[in-house]
Amino acid sequence: MKKILSLLLVIALCVSVCASVMAADNYVPSIGDKQEPEIVPDGDVIADIVEIPSDTVVDDITTHDACLIITSVATAQAGTNNIPPEAKEILLDVYEKLVDGSMKIPYDKVGKDPSTMEIRELFDISLICQDHNKLLGDPNNTLRVKFDLGVKAGDEVYAMIYVDGEWKVVRACENNGDGTVTVKLDELCPIVFVVEAKTPPAQTGDANRDTLAIYGGLLAVSLVAIVALFVVYRKKAAKE
Amino acid sequence: MGRRGLTKGAFLAAALILIFVMLYSGLQILGSTVLQNKGAPVATGAGKTVVYEGAEYYPRQDITVVMLLGIDEEGPVVESAAYNNSGGADMITLLIFDQKTQTCDLLVLNRDSMVEMPVLGLTGKPAGTLYGQLALSHTYGRGLEDSCENTRTTVSDMLLGAQIDYYFSMNMDGIAILNDAVGGVEVTVRDDFSAVDPTLVMGQKVHLNSQQAVHYLRSRQGVGTGLNMSRMERHKEYMRGFVALLKENLRDDPLYASQLLAQVEAYSVTDCSTTVLNRLASDYGDYTLGRILSPEGENVLGDEFYEFHLDEKALEKLAIELFFDKK
Numbered sequence: 001m002k003k004i005l006s007l008l009l010v011i012a013l014c015v016s017v018c019a020s021v022m023a024a025d026n027y028v029p030s031i032g033d034k035q036e037p038e039i040v041p042d043g044d045v046i047a048d049i050v051e052i053p054s055d056t057v058v059d060d061i062t063t064h065d066a067c068l069i070i071t072s073v074a075t076a077q078a079g080t081n082n083i084p085p086e087a088k089e090i091l092l093d094v095y096e097k098l099v100d101g102s103m104k105i106p107y108d109k110v111g112k113d114p115s116t117m118e119i120r121e122l123f124d125i126s127l128i129c130q131d132h133n134k135l136l137g138d139p140n141n142t143l144r145v146k147f148d149l150g151v152k153a154g155d156e157v158y159a160m161i162y163v164d165g166e167w168k169v170v171r172a173c174e175n176n177g178d179g180t181v182t183v184k185l186d187e188l189c190p191i192v193f194v195v196e197a198k199t200p201p202a203q204t205g206d207a208n209r210d211t212l213a214i215y216g217g218l219l220a221v222s223l224v225a226i227v228a229l230f231v232v233y234r235k236k237a238a239k240e
Numbered sequence: 241m242g243r244r245g246l247t248k249g250a251f252l253a254a255a256l257i258l259i260f261v262m263l264y265s266g267l268q269i270l271g272s273t274v275l276q277n278k279g280a281p282v283a284t285g286a287g288k289t290v291v292y293e294g295a296e297y298y299p300r301q302d303i304t305v306v307m308l309l310g311i312d313e314e315g316p317v318v319e320s321a322a323y324n325n326s327g328g329a330d331m332i333t334l335l336i337f338d339q340k341t342q343t344c345d346l347l348v349l350n351r352d353s354m355v356e357m358p359v360l361g362l363t364g365k366p367a368g369t370l371y372g373q374l375a376l377s378h379t380y381g382r383g384l385e386d387s388c389e390n391t392r393t394t395v396s397d398m399l400l401g402a403q404i405d406y407y408f409s410m411n412m413d414g415i416a417i418l419n420d421a422v423g424g425v426e427v428t429v430r431d432d433f434s435a436v437d438p439t440l441v442m443g444q445k446v447h448l449n450s451q452q453a454v455h456y457l458r459s460r461q462g463v464g465t466g467l468n469m470s471r472m473e474r475h476k477e478y479m480r481g482f483v484a485l486l487k488e489n490l491r492d493d494p495l496y497a498s499q500l501l502a503q504v505e506a507y508s509v510t511d512c513s514t515t516v517l518n519r520l521a522s523d524y525g526d527y528t529l530g531r532i533l534s535p536e537g538e539n540v541l542g543d544e545f546y547e548f549h550l551d552e553k554a555l556e557k558l559a560i561e562l563f564f565d566k567k
Contacts, residue, residue, distance in 0.1 A: 027466045030312075030351070031373045031545040032328055074322035098362055099323070118361035120368055122323075150359070150370040179371075197365040198358070219265035226258040233251045 036072035036123045037193075040146040040180050047145035049135045050184070052171070055144070059135050067129035068145070073122060084126055087189070091124040094162055094190045098122065105194060109169050110158045118197035120157075121149065125188050142171050142184045147193075153177035155195055162190040290400050290564060292556065297564035299403050302339040304524070305563070306512075307332070307392055309409035310457075311378060316506040317411055318383070323362045325383035327411070328375035329391055330458075331475055334404065336562055337523075343530035344483075347562065348476055349395065350534065351375035352468055352548040357394040360386060373547065374398070378409070388509055400556065402563035406512050406520075414507035415457055416450030418482070421503055422489060424448050425481040427456065430474055431464030453478075468546065469539055476532045483529050490525040497521035533558065 039046045047068055049059040061068050071083040073095045083091070097103035098119065107114045127133050127143070136143055151157055159173040159181070170191070172184040181193065289298045310331030320326075334347040353374040360380040361367030370376065377394040381387035388407050396404050410418075419425055426447045433440035437455040440446060448456060456474055464470050489496045498514045498521075512520070535558060537550040 027461045028541060028546055030328065030330070030460070030468065031375065032312075032326065032379075035324075072322070074320070074324065074326070077321050095322075095362075118363060118365040118367040120359060120361050122362055150372065151368055155368055192362075195361075195368045197361065197367060219262055222258045222262040222265065226255060226262070229251060229254055229258065233248075236247065 035074055036070045037121055037147040037149050039068070039070065040148050042146075047143055049132065049141050050144050052140055052142050058141055059132060061127075061132055065129060065132070067127055067132050069124075069126045069128060071124040071126070076124065082128070083124055084128065087124050087126045090162070091122075091190045095122060105160065105192060106167050107194070109160070109167070110194075112158070112194075116196055117194050119192050120151075120195045121193040122190065124190050125185070127188050136186075136188070139186075142186050143188065144182065144184050146176070146180050146182045148179060149181050149193060150179045151175060151181060151195065152179075157181050158194050159183050160192050160194070161185060161187060162192075163187045167192075288401055289567065290560070292400075292560050292564075296567040297560055298567055299401075300563055300565050303563070304337040304339075304520070305402065305404045305406075306335040306337070306520070307395060307404050307407040308335065309378065309388065309391060309407065310415075311383075311409050311411050312375075313383070313411045314413055315411065316413075317509055320382040323360070323364070323382065324380055325378075325387060327378055327383050327387070328373075329378040329409070330375060332374060332391070332395065333475070333479070334395070337520075337527060338530070341530070342527050344524065344527045345530040345562065346476070346479060346532045347558075348472055348479075348532060348534045349374060349398075350468065350472060350537070350539075350548040352539070352546045353398070353535070353537065354547050354549055355394060355398050357397075358390055360390055373545065384509055385511065388511070398550075398555070399559040399563060402559055406510070406516070408508060408510040408512060410504060410508040412454065412458055414504040415454050417504050417507070418500065419448055419453035420450050421500055422482060422485040425453065425478055425485060427474070427477050427481060429456075430477065431470055433459070433463055435462035448478075467539065468548075472534065476534075480529065480532070487525060490521055494518070494522055494525075497525075533562075 041063065044062040044064065045060045046063055047061045048057045049061070050057050069081060069083050071081055071088070071091065073091065075081055076083060076088045076091050079088075094103065098105070104114065105117070105119065107117050125145075127136060135141055149157070153175070154177070155175055157173060157175045159170040160167045161170055162168075170183050170185055172182070173193075174182045176182060183191075185191070289296050291297070308331070309329045311327040312330045313327040328351070330351050332349040332351060334349070336345045336347060338345065351374055354371065355374050355377075356369050356371050357374070357377040358366045358380070359368050359370050364381065364386055374391075374394065377391040378387045380390050388409050391409075392404050392407055396402055424447050426445060428445050429440045429442050432442050433455065434442075436459045437452060440452060440456060446452060457471075457478055460466055460468065460471050486496075486500075489500075493499070495518055498518050501508070501510070501512075501514070501517055510517075535550055536554040537548050539546055539548050541547075
């Protein structure tokens with residue numbers, strides 16, 4: 001009897017512990033900030049190395065491989081992942097230069113006017129496993145990966161990679177129409193996704209600048225005109 | 241009139257027109273420089289008429305709307321070193337001061353509301369849009385005025401282009417300071433806080449100290465259902481109490497609002513100058529607290545996070561009622 005009671009007590013204890021664990025597991029965290037764009041996996045596969053141009057899969061990179069490292073600028077600054085040090089340095093250097101304007105994206109390579117474009121995402125993509133890197137090193141192969149960028153169907157999206165001091169257009173960049181974009185990359189490095197910049201509504205500062213430009217010009221022209229009018233009138237009056 | 245008279249008349253007319261143009265231009269320039277204060281309402285792309293159920297509506301001119309944001313960041317406001325930031329807008333409330341009824345309605349928005357929002361790119365320009373939780377709108381930009389403006393635009397667009405005149409955002413640590421500054425807000429504890437703060441006993445009236453206020457307003461994990469919607473109810477309850485205490489303090493000291501702002505300045509971002517804030521307090525400090533409203537919708541668990549899907553028809557109706565008048 002005592003043994004049965006003890007067993008029942010143990011079972012009751014286990015159930016209550018499990019219940020509290022399950023209750024805690026019901027908590028759903030709030031969505032936080034979106035750091036690096038998320039890769040959209042196909043089951044376990046987060047990217048694959050394919051042959052050009054047949055797209056025959058040569059190799060899969062899975063979540064278990066832990067080989068593909070995506071690093072946002074913020075993550076690189078925080079130093080919270082295992083991006084290779086040289087890749088981190090390049091990413092942060094590129095970021096600083098793009099922000100201070102000393103580096104420009106060559107939008108002409110995608111036939112776009114720079115004044116109409118904006119960088120939606122800048123991040124690094126690195127492959128840290130030797131065997132995958134070897135396969136990607138073959139000029140007949142390319143890395144295919146799908147990112148969730150949240151872009152709208154029909155949005156024009158372009159991708160460029162920064163290699164050997166130069167921005168190059170990626171082999172392929174396709175807006176899948178569901179917010180995701182699939183790219184094919186021959187080399188891995190900092191990558192930018194660029195889109196059309198929409199003009200924001202005028203803020204106070206902008207409105208002020210526009211107002212000053214327009215009405216300042218009008219004031220100046222009116223002043224010149226009234227002076228000219230006066231001079232002409234005086235000359236005419238003097239002749240008569 | 242002789243030919244000379246006609247010519248003189250023409251010159252006079254031309255001169256008068258030019259003088260008028262000069263005066264008008266001068267006034268416009270003065271209006272946007274010397275006479276403008278920092279807190280002047282900003283055109284957000286709003287101010288347009290809308291058509292609702294076949295009738296035309298224009299933005300109400302007899303309301304002032306202030307957007308309050310509670311940002312999920314600790315410590316003082318710091319500009320992000322990246323082109324986006326980690327501070328989601330966990331609390332988004334509009335104060336609607338109605339000059340006609342001399343009341344202030346509160347519109348409390350769910351941070352998980354699924355909306356279209358501008359994405360700010362690397363150089364700060366808009367770079368398309370994103371459909372996601374409203375809280376994310378503040379994570380674009382560097383966490384300062386740019387992020388607040390992004391949230392203002394998002395909220396305005398969500399409400400048919402309603403004009404939002406001012407904004408005030410505050411990091412979490414500001415809660416403690418504000419709570420203590422007004423003398424501590426009293427609440428009847430709505431949820432089970434035993435796992436988070438045993439001093440907050442469910443069902444009991446508690447005069448919140450700074451720490452309790454932070455727990456009461458911020459905590460979700462391990463509290464009651466753990467849902468944001470429960471937390472929103474606590475926000476509403478707290479705001480009722482806070483507003484009452486604020487009004488009391490304003491009666492004794494008309495400059496109280498700006499003094500309060502000064503205490504949380506390091507934790508906040510606003511487009512209100514001290515002058516504007518004191519003017520708002522003076523103009524609206526006596527208003528009665530009106531309704532506390534929230535848009536209807538459905539809270540569902542998405543792939544990873546909760547999503548609040550707004551009832552678009554109900555939201556339209558609410559936006560028309562609060563922000564527009566029929567033509």
